[in-house]
Amino acid sequence: MPNPFPSTGSSMSKNAPDIRTGRLTRQEIDANFGDLHPPLKRPEALIEADRCYFCYDAPCTTACPTGIDIPGFIQKIRSDNLRGSATTILEENIMGGMCARVCPTEVLCEEACVRNTHEDKPVEIGLLQRYATDPIFEAGTQLFERGEATGKRVAVAGGGPAGLACAHRLSMLGHEVVVFNRDEKLGGLNEYGIAAYKTVNEFAQREVDWILAIGGIEVRSATLGGDITLAELRDEYDAVFLGIGLGSVNDLGVETLPGALNAIDYIAELRQADDKSALPVGGNVVVIGGGMTAIDIAVQSRRLGAKQVDIVYRRGPEQMGASRFEQELAQTNGVRIHHWAQPIGLLGDDHVSAVEFERTRADNGKLVMTGERFTMDADVVFKAIGQALVDEPLTDELQLERGRIVVDAEQKTSLDDVWAGGDCVRGGDDLTVSAVQHGKVAAHAIDRHLRG
Amino acid sequence: MADLTSEFLGIKSPNPFWLASAPPTDKAYNVNRAFEAGWGGAVWKTLGEDPPIVNVSGPRYSAIHSNDRRVIGFNNIELITDRPLKTNLDEIRQVKRDWPDRAMVVSVMLPMNEQTWAKYLPMIEDTGADAFELNFGCPHGMSERGMGSAVGQVPEYIQMAAEWAKSAASIPVIVKLTPNVTNILPPAKAAKDGGADAVSLINTINSIMRVNYDTLTMYPSTDGMGTHGGYCGEAVKPIALNMVAEIARTRETADLPISGIGGVTDWRDAVDFLALGASNVQVCTAAMVYGFKIIDDLVDGLSSFLDDKGMRSVNELVGKAVPSVTDWQYLNLNYVEKAVIDQDLCIKCGRCHIVCEDTSHQAITNTVNGERRFEVIDEECVGCNLCVSVCPVDGCISMQQLTEGVDPRTGQPITVEKANWTTHPNNPMRKA
Ligand SMILES: Cc1cc2nc3c(=O)[nH]c(=O)nc-3n(C[C@H](O)[C@H](O)[C@H](O)COP(=O)(O)OP(=O)(O)OC[C@H]3O[C@@H](n4cnc5c(N)ncnc54)[C@H](O)[C@@H]3O)c2cc1C
Ligand SMILES: Cc1cc2nc3c(=O)[nH]c(=O)nc-3n(C[C@H](O)[C@H](O)[C@H](O)COP(=O)(O)O)c2cc1C
Ligand code: SF4
Ligand code: SF4
Ligand code: SF4
Numbered sequence: 001m002p003n004p005f006p007s008t009g010s011s012m013s014k015n016a017p018d019i020r021t022g023r024l025t026r027q028e029i030d031a032n033f034g035d036l037h038p039p040l041k042r043p044e045a046l047i048e049a050d051r052c053y054f055c056y057d058a059p060c061t062t063a064c065p066t067g068i069d070i071p072g073f074i075q076k077i078r079s080d081n082l083r084g085s086a087t088t089i090l091e092e093n094i095m096g097g098m099c100a101r102v103c104p105t106e107v108l109c110e111e112a113c114v115r116n117t118h119e120d121k122p123v124e125i126g127l128l129q130r131y132a133t134d135p136i137f138e139a140g141t142q143l144f145e146r147g148e149a150t151g152k153r154v155a156v157a158g159g160g161p162a163g164l165a166c167a168h169r170l171s172m173l174g175h176e177v178v179v180f181n182r183d184e185k186l187g188g189l190n191e192y193g194i195a196a197y198k199t200v201n202e203f204a205q206r207e208v209d210w211i212l213a214i215g216g217i218e219v220r221s222a223t224l225g226g227d228i229t230l231a232e233l234r235d236e237y238d239a240v241f242l243g244i245g246l247g248s249v250n251d252l253g254v255e256t257l258p259g260a261l262n263a264i265d266y267i268a269e270l271r272q273a274d275d276k277s278a279l280p281v282g283g284n285v286v287v288i289g290g291g292m293t294a295i296d297i298a299v300q301s302r303r304l305g306a307k308q309v310d311i312v313y314r315r316g317p318e319q320m321g322a323s324r325f326e327q328e329l330a331q332t333n334g335v336r337i338h339h340w341a342q343p344i345g346l347l348g349d350d351h352v353s354a355v356e357f358e359r360t361r362a363d364n365g366k367l368v369m370t371g372e373r374f375t376m377d378a379d380v381v382f383k384a385i386g387q388a389l390v391d392e393p394l395t396d397e398l399q400l401e402r403g404r405i406v407v408d409a410e411q412k413t414s415l416d417d418v419w420a421g422g423d424c425v426r427g428g429d430d431l432t433v434s435a436v437q438h439g440k441v442a443a444h445a446i447d448r449h450l451r452g
Numbered sequence: 453m454a455d456l457t458s459e460f461l462g463i464k465s466p467n468p469f470w471l472a473s474a475p476p477t478d479k480a481y482n483v484n485r486a487f488e489a490g491w492g493g494a495v496w497k498t499l500g501e502d503p504p505i506v507n508v509s510g511p512r513y514s515a516i517h518s519n520d521r522r523v524i525g526f527n528n529i530e531l532i533t534d535r536p537l538k539t540n541l542d543e544i545r546q547v548k549r550d551w552p553d554r555a556m557v558v559s560v561m562l563p564m565n566e567q568t569w570a571k572y573l574p575m576i577e578d579t580g581a582d583a584f585e586l587n588f589g590c591p592h593g594m595s596e597r598g599m600g601s602a603v604g605q606v607p608e609y610i611q612m613a614a615e616w617a618k619s620a621a622s623i624p625v626i627v628k629l630t631p632n633v634t635n636i637l638p639p640a641k642a643a644k645d646g647g648a649d650a651v652s653l654i655n656t657i658n659s660i661m662r663v664n665y666d667t668l669t670m671y672p673s674t675d676g677m678g679t680h681g682g683y684c685g686e687a688v689k690p691i692a693l694n695m696v697a698e699i700a701r702t703r704e705t706a707d708l709p710i711s712g713i714g715g716v717t718d719w720r721d722a723v724d725f726l727a728l729g730a731s732n733v734q735v736c737t738a739a740m741v742y743g744f745k746i747i748d749d750l751v752d753g754l755s756s757f758l759d760d761k762g763m764r765s766v767n768e769l770v771g772k773a774v775p776s777v778t779d780w781q782y783l784n785l786n787y788v789e790k791a792v793i794d795q796d797l798c799i800k801c802g803r804c805h806i807v808c809e810d811t812s813h814q815a816i817t818n819t820v821n822g823e824r825r826f827e828v829i830d831e832e833c834v835g836c837n838l839c840v841s842v843c844p845v846d847g848c849i850s851m852q853q854l855t856e857g858v859d860p861r862t863g864q865p866i867t868v869e870k871a872n873w874t875t876h877p878n879n880p881m882r883k884a
Contacts, residue, residue: 043520050519053844056802057818078519117799118845 017259017351017379018283023305026277032303033276036197036329037101037127045131049077052123055114060125063112065429066093066437070109070125077132085132087143094168094440095161097137097207098190099433100130102198104292106325108433137206146216147174152450155180155237157224160188161432162243162422164211165439166446171216173447178237182223186212188245188422190432192268195296196276197303225393234417239446242394242405242413242420243439246387252288254345259352263287263297263384270300282380285309286355288343289384291321292430297382298335309335310376314342314360314367342369352381389424401426411442419446454758455765456751458492460732461624461649461709463582465492465555468732468766469722469750472713473498473559473585473628476739478533480543484550489744490751493555494547495652495734498532498587499540499576500561501568505531505593510674513740514661516687525687526737527661529679531593532561537575545579556580557626561587561599564609566616573620583623586613586648588639589630589655591682601655604630607642614646624649626711629695631688632658636695640705651699652711652734654692656682685737689715693728697777700729717746719753726766727773781873788859788866789835789851791815791828797848800824804839804849812838830860 024032040048052074060070069088076085089096105111105126113122136143152175156163159181167177185191190204212219222228224244233240249262259282273279281304287294290313298309311330313320316339320327330337341357348354359372389403399406399414404426411419421438423430428438458468470493471477471486478497486494507530516525533540548556558581562568573584587594588604595602603609610627617625627643629636631654643651660680664671670678692714699705712730716722717738725733738746754766763769793804793816805816805826815832816839817825828839840849858865874883 046519053801053803056806057824058802059800059824114799114801 017353018307019259019280019379020283021278021280023281024277026275029276029304033196033200035200036195039134040124040127040131045077045128048124048128049074051115053114059112059114060109060123064093064109065431065433066096066099066440068092068096068109068129073132074123074125074128077128082132082135083141083143086136089129089133090136090143092440093433093436094165094211095190095207095432095436096129097133098161098194098199098204099436100126100133101203102190102194103431103433104323104325107323137203137210140210140213142210142213144168144172144214146171146214149176149216150174150450152176152238153178153236154239154241154446154450155233156241156243157228157230157233158182158188158243158245158422158424159186159208159219160243160245160422161190161435162245162424162439163188163241164208164243165436166241166243166419166421166443167217167439168211168214169440169443170446171214173443175216175238175447175450177217179217179219180222180224180228180233181219182221182226182244182247184221186219188243188435192271193264193293194271194432195267195300196271197300225390230393230397230418234415238417238450240418241439241442241446242418242424243422243435244390245423247390248388249383250386250388252343252383252385254343257346257348257352258350259348259379260346260381260383263289263293263382264387266382267293267297267300270304276304279304281305282378283307284377284379285382286376286378286380287311287382287384288355289313289382289386290315290319291384291386292326293386294382294384295322295326295330295335297384298330299333301380301382302333302335311335311337312341312343312355312357312376313337313339315362316340341374342367344373346381347375352378354378355381387423404428407438409441410445411438412445417449454755454763456755456758458732458766460555460711461583461626463493463555463557463624464553465732466490466553467492467747467751468726468754469493469716469747470495470555470557470711470732470734471739472734472736473557473587474736474740475530476736476744479535479540480547483543483547486739486744486747487547487551487554490747491554491744492732493557493582495557495559495585496540496544496581498559498561498590499537499572500532500599501563501572502537504534504536507531507534508674511672514672514681515685516661523685523737523741525683526685526741527659527681527683528656529592529681532559532587532590537572541576541579544576544581548580548582555582557583557585559585559587559628560617561590561594562613564598564603564613569613569616570620573617577621577623581623583626583649584617584621585626585628585652586617587628587655588613589628589632589653591630591632591656591658592680601630601632601658604628604639604655605633607638610639610642611646614643614648618647626650626652628655628713629653630655631691631695631714636698637702637705640699640708644705644708648708650709650711652713653695653699654688654714656684657688657691659683684714685741686715686717686721689721689724693724696725696730697728697774700771700774701777716750719750719757722750722754723757723769726769727771728777729771729774731770732766783872784870785873785876786867786869786871788854790830790833790854791835791837791839791849792852793826793828793839793849794847795825795827797845798826799845799848800826801844802826803842803844807838807842812836832861834861 054071073085073088109125110122156179159179186208187204285301285306287298345356354375359370405420411421419442422435456467473495477494512530515523590600594600627648710730712725713734716735805818808816817827843849
């Protein structure tokens with residue numbers, strides 16, 4: 001990763017941006033980047049598990065993209081059958097450990113929990129899921145076995161949640177898998193994107209290691225479109241799964257300046273940093289966007305010591321991709337969220353010093369500019385306005401729509417031997433849990449195809 | 453404010469709550485604390501012959517817990533007092549002197565020969581105690597030595613010991629019954645026939661709590677071995693209530709005063725016992741689980757309840773529900789209820805549906821017009837109350853009587869006329 005802050009000169013002139021390392025001590029940073037939701041202790045878990053009503057055709061399970069039998073795994077927590085509980089979770093969602101940490105449960109399972117109707121407080125499904133699965137990853141207990149070898153070989157492009165979920169299920173079904181991954185580490189955005197305080201202690205890599213331990217999965221460092229082509233994969237393998245995520249970042253549509261960064265790049269560097277206090281941090285940070293990435297870069301900037309962080313979003317709170325919980329998390333971290341304004345230019349000579357915005361409003365659902373403008377001082381501007389598929393390696397062969405791969409209900413693309421899932425497909429919701437479900441569904445479809 | 457003062461066999465106490473004979477009443481220190489906390493009386497921990505018995509030095513107690521460790525059921529293998537008789541007598545005398553307004557009953561357990569009873573009872577009575585309670589209930593340890601429930605299970609022995617006690621004592625004699633019998637009436641009648649002034653029940657129920665899942669030995673154990681113990685606490689209340697009601701509603705025993713024991717934890721449990729025929733209640737496990745302070749809720753809750761009912765004294769409550777207890781054969785078979793779900797309260801957990809579907813009468817929907825919705829199908833509902841029992845929302849499902857028309861399940865017209873099994877055509881032994 002290139003230094004996101006190319007030399008701003010050593011000048012101490014009044015125009016020099018306020019960007020420094022070491023705003024907080026290492027201890028302060030460690031405290032700020034500890035577990036966002038500390039794990040439940042046994043008594044807490046047992047009491048919380050007791051709150052589950054063991055619903056029939058449970059609404060929480062319906063709301064879980066991977067369809068985990070939630071009352072089933074909670075019942076097993078109650079009876080101290082934690083291995084059984086973890087199996088119930090992981091057989092539907094092999095990343096049940098990560099999902100327990102990063103799922104926006106407030107808009108998924110916990111939103112559907114009937115306890116909301118009863119008392120406005122759902123069962124803490126996410127925390128219970130973590131309670132049940134943590135011991136498995138701590139002890140490295142394998143719960144699943146590789147199926148009887150079929151002799152079939154499947155190529156999986158992309159080693160993020162979608163690719164790994166697909167690979168693991170294919171291995172359980174007895175197929176041989178080769179994963180081609182672009183980044184140095186596996187795990188995709190679990191490793192490079194998700195907020196550091198959601199997945200502490202290298203959990204992403206521990207989970208990857210546990211998944212690969214099933215065997216039958218070979219990992220190669222290679223980029224589809226660079227080192228290998230889709231045609232080659234189709235040629236050499238019995239089937240192909242694409243889980244390459246979104247490799248590039250949407251364009252802001254204004255002329256850029258040093259100091260205007262992609263949030264995603266900075267987060268990746270943050271996630272990989274051994275010493276976060278050594279990261280350069282701006283004094284005034286302006287974040288443009290309204291999704292999970294915007295919240296994450298804003299909150300993490302504050303926790304790294306930024307003096308003031310402002311999120312500016314061009315629509316209202318209801319339209320934000322970030323859930324209400326995420327928005328509140330930003331606010332309790334001292335982030336200010338501004339709605340209905342769109343950037344129209346970055347100000348500054350050789351480095352950004354402010355952003356000029358124009359106020360917007362909705363006109364029958366359409367966004368319109370109002371002409372009213374204002375500026376906001378900024379030492380750093382983060383663009384968090386979404387990622388895009390790097391589609392060059394695919395366009396010739398695959399049907400795409402609005403920049404994403406078109407798939408059917410079984411994750412099959414327009415090609416008979418190519419499946420796809422995760423962020424790179426059309427109609428997803430850009431969540432780890434959905435990527436896992438896509439990978440799982442695709443693996444079963446591929447299996448049926450191969451056994452045909 | 454309702455008057456809670458209680459009189460049992462002429463023994464007065466400021467409220468009808470006595471501590472049952474057990475560890476809470478084992479010595480002056482405890483009983484003083486109990487009386488300071490407000491308990492109306494105490495039945496002193498069972499005295500026996502000197503030299504005293506010895507207890508194990510391993511675990512005596514164990515419990516069934518809810519997930520948040522609330523004690524639901526409790527079990528013990530403790531024997532009667534393990535302190536010298538003189539120590540106990542001195543303390544009883546002192547406590548009774550210090551607390552003249554509280555009931556002081558002394559529990560005794562003696563071998564089955566008349567001389568022993570004649571020897572010990574006057575000694576004990578001399579302490580100033582208000583009454584004796586004969587412990588024919590302890591189901592472990594003592595029963596192996598021919599005492600406790602070994603006596604309580606044989607009506608002839610009960611009668612014999614009651615007679616000995618009555619002739620040796622000048623204060624009232626209460627016989628404490630064991631529930632480890634198939635029918636509580638013969639022991640109760642035997643107590644009466646032996647001249648007992650009252651019965652108290654229940655003592656503990658024979659039980660093994662569980663195994664140790666690591667060692668696959670009985671739990672709890674003493675040096676690897678365990679023995680059955682006595683079960684008590686909230687879980688046993690229904691068993692106790694049935695036995696109390698049986699005695700209260702049976703002609704030959706109906707006039708025996710009853711001290712109700714078994715699972716009393718809050719004031720509602722006391723209402724159950726009193727309404728089903730007990731004149732006062734005794735408490736052991738709840739005090740052992742929470743300490744003596746629970747007396748506040750017992751007293752306060754019962755008093756408010758009596759006020760709400762417009763009753764001025766505990767006596768007005770005693771036996772109120774007894775006439776409503778009968779035999780199955782006299783239940784009105786023409787009476788029809790159906791479950792009704794209050795859709796505004798329903799949280800759509802679906803438990804009523806699945807239990808009725810899997811284990812009862814397939815009488816609750818899960819989908820109506822394509823939506824998740826739980827409604828009772830009157831054509832199928834037998835009115836069994838299962839759904840009411842499992843619904844997590846209090847008051848959401850209620851049983852409502854059909855008062856007119858036909859029962860859509862049976863097609864039979866609803867009638868106000870009563871008819872029971874004794875006259876039912878399917879009953880081969882029906883009365884004409
Ligand atoms: C900042 C941020 C925060 C997020 N927070 C959350 C959260 O809290 N909760 C949540 O549920 N979701 C969150 N998400 C979304 C979630 O991370 C993604 O939906 C999920 O990781 C998608 O998985 P994927 O496998 O489709 O893609 P990715 O995770 O992007 O993985 C793609 C993989 O493919 C590899 N790859 C890419 N291109 C190629 C190529 N050409 N050839 C070979 N390999 C390639 C990459 O190296 C990577 O390993 C967040 C996303 C971001 C950006
Ligand atoms: C630890 C323990 C010791 C007991 N010891 C005696 C006893 O010595 N004499 C006796 O008559 N009953 C004894 N009992 C029985 C209680 O007095 C009471 O009858 C029984 O526990 C039911 O009431 P509860 O549910 O309120 O505990 C004992 C009970 C317990 C739990
Ligand atoms: S909806 Fe809530 S109460 Fe019902 S099964 Fe799911 S977690 Fe349990
Ligand atoms: S009362 Fe019984 S039969 Fe009727 S709906 Fe409820 S569970 Fe079913
Ligand atoms: S059990 Fe009660 S709350 Fe649950 S669906 Fe049935 S009626 Fe509704």
